[in-house]
Amino acid sequence: MNDYSYLKEIDKEHSNLIKGLQLIQAHEGYVSDESIRAASDYFGIAEVEIEGVLTFYAQFKRIKPGKNKISICDGTACHIKGSKQIIEWVSSELGIKSGETDSDGIFSLETVACLGCCSLAPVMSINGKIFGKLDRKSTIKILKEYKKQ
């Protein structure tokens, strides 16, 4: 059983539910079934309602992310510049689809709406570090570097 005492930082109001879930995700990396129960106890909101809120917002993850979190930008500018292919290349290189974590827990992959650096399109980020102006060669090279670590 994890310690959820950090939830006490915020008031128990219903309007703080999203903030509470964000706090949980910041601590745990994702929102597990156990965390949902903890949030339910703390805020006095039914688990099913919390699950409803979680699935509504794209930010919340219900699967434990890997050690290296890859986000591929599929915003308009990146899409125009070929992000679809980047997703395919990364996917086939790592053997996971968007929204998945590999079985060793090393890589997880997601596509995001916009990383906000449209002028560097196409872009992906690994653990928050931005890699821009990608093509097949540079993408695979970057992944190989992370695989070595």
Add this chain to the structure above:
Amino acid sequence: MTVNENIKKIRVGTASCGLAAGGAAVLEALHLHAPNIDIDEVGCLGHCYAEPMVEVVTNDGKSYLYAGVDDQESAISSILSLSDKFRFKIPPVRESKELLKVLKLAGKICPTSYDEYVANGGYAALKKALANTPEWVINEIKESGLRGRGGGGFPTGVKWSFLATKEAEQKILICNADEGDPGAFMDRSLMESVPHQMLEGMLIGAYATGATRLIIYCRAEYPLAIKHLKIAIEQIYQNGLNKIEGRELDIMIKEGAGAFVCGEETSMIASLEGKRGTPRFRPPFPTDRGLNNFPTSINNVETFGNIPLIIKDGAESYAAIGTAGSKGTKLFALAGDLKYPGLIEVPMGTTLSEIVFGIGGADPEKVKAVQTGGPSGGCIPKSLFDTPVDYDSLKSLGAIMGSGGMIVISNERCMVETARFFLDFTHRESCGKCTFCRVGTTRMYETLERIVAGNGKREDLDFLENIGPKIIKGSLCGLGQTAPNPVLATLRYFRNEYEDHVLRGQCSALQCNNLVDVVLFKDNCIKCRLCIKNCPVNAISDDFVVDNNLCTRCNTCIEICPKKTIARTKRGEVVNDKI
């Protein structure tokens, strides 16, 4: 390393795009090599293509811009010795077309310095407002003709007057900083670069409307903007600016959790109440019953950013800029297939060709269309680029101003695929409340998916044209009411591309993988075998013929061929490398 003794100050752009391009390393290197020089971190100058950017200010007041620098010795020593290498000149066309009002201080001052903002005229507008009556402020905003910059285009002064006339225990002013359109980053840049400007607009709004609670609903994906806003709010408290006429204002930031629909007023309110962000029927409008049933006005970041300018210079001088129905300037996030992507500010009424070809430096030969308004907008073909950019002109073309994303699309991009991309976004972001939006956008998406996969039929086009207007009519909120726009606009202007797909099984832009062949033209081939060695699925035979049944269209061979003799072609058009 020698440091020119004339250098007074160095500014390094460390907004998100500057950091993404390597600004942090440049900053570190400058600190290391010029430990005695005053080095400031500033926001965005709008020239994203030139990042990382450094500005050197000398003792005689001159400014030298450097662009595309890195942390290596040649760049750093060039900056510190004021040499010409890496020197940046703003493209002259851009300089002549742009009018920096809202962004005047962006990239010029330290975003987290209250003193610098004040030294550059900051909070003078708030002072002026407080010296007048709230009615005067609202009247000025009305007279200025300012319309909501988030996309809707509702007159801001009118919205504020609704809130001002309400009697309530508490009134709330919300800043919509949930910039969810893919391809738009105006609000992010403004918040990161000059957070005080938008907050000053909110404080003036609070005075004018009598609101005591100010909430900024910001995307969680903008950590730097949130950081800068938090610092700025702290400074407002320290300087007592949150006390207006004896009322103490409560200013807070709420982080959104990633839902496009929350840009819609009533959805945002639901989200702020800790619920799923679904919209509700209006009326009652939020100015009657908003957050927790208190009267609430919601305005966009850029709208608030305009307020101090109007109050400071007067409504009349503000209204002198722009067109009859759209006043002032507008920020656009320019991206896509062009030379100079970036954040620009132009007077309303500037034509699309001035923006795309002039400021953006796009190649007129290669450009096909421009997409405005993100997933709610439409694609405007090159033939209509003389259109002035204002709320009403864009609407009449089936596009919208939107919040200001502008994506330039070249001939190499398929318009059907572009429409599919937007519907992929909207059908996922639809909250599911209205049937027409939930099911309709999904059906539209599936149909487009079928067309780009090469399985479309002629009837599919009729279906798309038929269901689009129904989704618009049958949806409660802006998401559903605008979701069909990308499809309807491309059908209107690029019907030939749809017909190529469904009637001829071809994609003229050579983008849709299922509708292209990859061909190796043997005339120029030097038999270096690089393509054969690198093909991941062994689709190229020893006598240099691509087997299109095996090929996955991954582009590896096309990229790697030194003679550029492998290419995508329309399906079935080339047989045995002969057209």
